[in-house]
Every structure is written in structure tokens, then in C-alpha cells.
Amino acid sequence: MLRPVDLEGVKVTYFPSRLLRRLYWSPPMAGALSRAVADFDAIHLHAVYLWPIWAAARAARAHRVPYVISPRGMLVPELMRRKSRWAKAAWIALIERANLERAAAIHATSAVEAGHIAGFGWRLPPIVTIPHGVDDPPAPSGVALSPDVAAAIGGSAPVLALGRISWEKGLDRLIAALPLAPEARLVVAGDDADGHAAFLANEAQRFGVAGRVSILARHVAGADKEALFAAARVFAMTSLSENFGLAAFEAMRRGVPVLTTADVGMSEIVRTARAGLVVDTAPAAIAEGLNTLLADVDRSRAMGESGRALVIEQYGWSTIACRMEELYRSVGRMRHAEDAGA
Secondary structure: OOOOEEEOOEEEOOOOOOOOHHHOOOHHHHHHHHHHHHHOOOEEEEOOOOHHHHHHHHHHHHOOOOEEEEOOOOOOHHHHHHOOHHHHHHHHHHHHHHHHHOOOEEEEOOHHHHHHHHOOOOOOOOEEEOOOOOOOOOOOOOOOOOHHHHHHOOOOOOEEEEOOEOHHHOHHHHHHHHHHOOOOOEEEEOOEOOOHHHHHHHHHHHOOOHHHEEEEOOOOOHHHHHHHHHHOOEEEEOOOOEOOOHHHHHHHHOOOOEEEEOOEOOHHHHHHHOOEEEEOOOHHHHHHHHHHHHHOHHHHHHHHHHHHHHHHHHOOHHHHHHHHHHHHHHHHHHHHHHHHHO
16 A cells, blocks of 8 residues: 555555545545646546546646546446436536646547437547456466356357446346347346346346346356357347446457447447447347347357457557557647647
8 A cells, every 4th residue: 555566567556435435535646646646648548437537637726737537437427317317427526627628638439428418419539439447358277167158048049248247238138128139148247336136137028038138237258258259149238338448349359249229429330340239229120130130140250240340440458558548649749749839
């Protein structure tokens, strides 16, 4: 704590947060920022609604250091309305709007996210869209599968939904589609947020499809995660909103066709690359997409290969790192130009 540690070759300093922990309030961090910020050419801030972002932006402005903000999908109007609406509105009015308007650039990970940010109508700096990078699949480990994963992938190849299990992921839409997609068997896997897995289990019972739904309400990684991808016939992402959709890109990297709704940030990429299907949010439309992908094996396989080729070509970390480096350099040049004119 309070001293740099090496984390995969990067020096990382952790600061204590003993009060107002939900906002990550940390006076020692404020002092460290004030002392260190002037030594940097540019600063990159990740997320919004958090005290460290406000403190770092304020320190950067005080020392005339340009900064970039990545909201990370936290400025989606629909999600803001549904959860902590008034608290978020107050934070934006008092703090976050100024942080964003006075940034050198705003980093979005998809055109959908960029559109949400621009839609506020504020006097914003350039919004630069650079997606996440996608890791290559790990080498086979030979580790035995967990019993719940082994049971989930037994039988017919499933439709996979992998990621945090929460209301904004729209997994209830997917379950509601199953009565109209009789060949589909669904596996939902990921960390359970606010007990939402129990709600989904009840929905599966309500729609009479509990026998075709497996819910693994836990973090899934390593050999278990790779086994789920390898078994999947289709990867489904039907979120109410998703600024990027990294798990869907991971599926594409492994050659799995994707079914997504238009509210997911990577949906246009799926459509353009012909890496799967983009469908309406109605259960009937989701079911139709599932039926199409499950019925035509050759077409689904071709979609999967198209997605794999696209991710390898355009979303490898070396490609993304070059684009981020150019953003940092362009922002850093702003400071040097300002210093030269002073």
C-alpha cells in the first residue's frame, strides 16, 4: 500500500479508501496526484462517477496536463435512468460534465458508446473511438473441467451467454425466446450481480424451459471458460446496452458465430463482418435468429470464420496499442504546444 508494486511489468500504486468507499475516496491519493501529475505528458482516466477520476482531472487541470477520459459505458442514458438516476444526475451536473468538457479527448470503445456521449449535447472535446484489444486463446492446459461446466456442455451444443449476470444484460429476453426456439439449449455463465441468477431461474420455470437452461452463477475462467467456448454453437449477447461487448469478441476470436441486439456496441461490426446476426430485442426476433443459426450449420460455421479473421486482423493488442499510442502522442503534443506559446 502506498508504494509501487510490479504487476506484469507495470508499476502500480494502491491507496487506502477507509471512508466513502463506494466512491473510492482516498486523501493519500489526492496528495500523490498533486505531487506527481506534473511529471506526465498526458493522463488517461478510466470510468466516471468516482472520486479518483474527479481528483485526477482536477490535479491535471491545475498543472495544465491534458487528460483523456474513458467512460467505459457508464454514460448510457437508459442505464442511468434505471439505476441511481438522481444521484448520477447530480454528480454529472456538479462534477462529471466539467471533467468531460475540459478533457483533451474522450475515448469510446464503439460507435454506439460515442453516440451516447455525443447525445448529451455538451461542449465536448473530440470523441475518439478505439475498441478493446482481444486476447488470443490460451494454449490447452490439460486441467480437468469443473463438474458444473462438464455437466453444462454435455449433450447438444449450447447457446452460450458468458459475462456478468445482471439485469442490464437482457438475459431474460434470451430465456423468453426459448419457447419459440425448441432446438436451443442455453448456458448462462458469469458472476451473479444482486442475485439476478435466481430471477433468471424463475423466468426459465415460468416459460417452461428450465430443462434447457443451465446457469453457472460464478466466475468462469481458464479451462472452464475455454470449454464453454469450444462447446458453443452460438454466442448470444442481448444486453439492454453494451458499450463494447468483449465476451462476444472473444467468441468471434474462437470462431463462434454471434447473435446480438442492436444495443450492443459491437453489433455493427457483427453485421458488417457477417460474423453472426443482429436482431431486434423482441423474444420472437431473438428466437428467429437462434433458429436460423442452429439450423444452418454451414452458414454458422462460415460466419464464425469471418468473425475470427476480423478479430485477428483488426483487434489484436498490437494494433490497438498503436492506436492508443497515437492518441496519447496527439494529446501530449497539446501540452508541448501550450508550453511553447506561454
